[in-house]
C-alpha cells in the first residue's frame with residue numbers, strides 16, 4: 001500500500017517525439033484525491049501524455065509514476081490502478097449496458113455479485129438504468145459515452161483519466177457525468193480530465209494544468 005501523501009501521478013521530463021515532439025520535457029504532479037484538468041488547445045499534447053500514462057504508447061524519454069509505481073518499468077502494476085476513457089470509446093454494440101459492464105468486470109476479476117451491484121449503481125447515476133436491457137447499438141452518442149464511462153469505473157480504479165469527457169454531451173448528460181466524477185473524487189479516487197474549454201476546467205477541477213506545445217506552460221498549475 002502506498003503512503004497517503006504519495007502523488008497519484010508524477011511525470012518528470014516526459015517526452016514523446018513522433019516526427020516532431022508532441023510532449024516535450026513535461027513535468028506534472030497530480031495529488032491523490034483531486035480532480036485535475038489538463039487544459040490546452042487542439043494538438044497541445046494532452047492525449048499523448050495520458051496515452052503514455054495508460055501504457056498505450058511508449059515515452060521517448062522521462063519517467064511516469066502512478067501512486068509511486070514506475071509505469072514504464074512495471075506497466076502491468078500501474079495499469080491495475082488506472083482507467084482510461086478515450087474521447088471515442090469502444091463499446092460492444094451488440095451487448096446491453098448490463099452485459100457490457102458484467103463483461104468488463106469479468107476482465108478485471110471483479111466477482112459477479114459485486115459487479116452487478118456496482119453496475120446498477122453506475123447505471124442509475126448515469127440515467128441508463130431504464131435502458132439496461134437494450135442493446136448499445138441503438139444508443140445515442142452521449143448514451144454510449146456514459147455506458148463507456150460506467151465500464152471504466154466498474155473495477156473502481158484509483159486513477160481515472162478521461163479525454164474530453166463532456167464533448168458532445170447535452171447539459172443534462174454533462175451534469176450526470178460531472179456528478180459521477182465528483183462522487184468518485186469524494187470517495188477517494190483521483191480524476192484527471194483533458195479539455196480545451198477553460199470554463200469546463202474552471203467549473204470542475206480542483207486544480208488546472210495548462211499545456212501548450214507539449215509543455216506545462218509556464219510550469220502552470222492553478223491554484224498551487
Ligand SMILES: Nc1ncnc2c1ncn2[C@@H]1O[C@H](COP(=O)(O)OP(=O)(O)OP(=O)(O)O)[C@@H](O)[C@H]1O
Nearest residue numbers: 018019022040041042043044045046047048049196
Ligand atoms: N500517432 C501519432 N503519430 C504522429 N503524430 C501524432 C500521433 N499522435 C499525436 N500526434 C501529434 O502530436 C501532437 C499532439 O497531439 P495530441 O492528440 O496529444 O494533442 P491534444 O492536446 O490531445 O489535442 P486534441 O485536443 O486535438 O485531442 C499533434 O501535433 C498530433 O498531430
